[in-house]
Amino acid sequence: LVPTINGYKRLVGGEAFWAPNAVTYGYDSRAASIRIISPPSVPPSATRLEVRVPGADMNPYFALSAIFQLGMRGITKQLKLTTPPISTYQSYPAKKEVISLPSSLQDATNAMMRPNSIAREVFGDDFVDHFGATREHEVRLWNAAVTNWEVERYLELA
Numbered sequence: 001l002v003p004t005i006n007g008y009k010r011l012v013g014g015e016a017f018w019a020p021n022a023v024t025y026g027y028d029s030r031a032a033s034i035r036i037i038s039p040p041s042v043p044p045s046a047t048r049l050e051v052r053v054p055g056a057d058m059n060p061y062f063a064l065s066a067i068f069q070l071g072m073r074g075i076t077k078q079l080k081l082t083t084p085p086i087s088t089y090q091s092y093p094a095k096k097e098v099i100s101l102p103s104s105l106q107d108a109t110n111a112m113m114r115p116n117s118i119a120r121e122v123f124g125d126d127f128v129d130h131f132g133a134t135r136e137h138e139v140r141l142w143n144a145a146v147t148n149w150e151v152e153r154y155l156e157l158a
Helices: 006-011 060-076 086-091 105-113 118-123 125-144 148-157
Strands: 025-027 034-037 048-051
Touching: 006 105, 025 086, 060 118, 105 125, 118 125
Parallel strands: 025 034
Antiparallel strands: 034 048
16 A cells, blocks of 8 residues: 555654554554544544555555455455554553554565465455566666765765
8 A cells, every 4th residue: 555665754653653554443543554533522423434554655546445355355254353452552561562564665565476465365466466566666776776865975985
């Protein structure tokens, strides 16, 4: 759900950030990857959710398709939530055993391209192979680029 190199820069973790960088959910929690919004003054039917991982650089059709397909996968397989809401972690620090999401496009692409990945199960091999190849190409281009920061930082050492 984060298709570009730059998209991972907003997922920097730490106490000063509300980055959705782990497999978490929470009620009105800006730190959670999936935020369940249910104001007390409205009926339960007004409850909604916010998936905070995709950025503005994500194709909205891919994002909505992924969210829908993964939701259907969970319903079909009757998957249970494996962790309590993120607000519980704040009350019980011993339960901070959360799974971190990939921190780079390369890590995310490698996970998606694995032979038995959930992405392959949900989207199929043809899509994963094609889209994954475009992301691998993006990573290769980035790794070959020399940025202004590198020039400014290391030119003085030459």
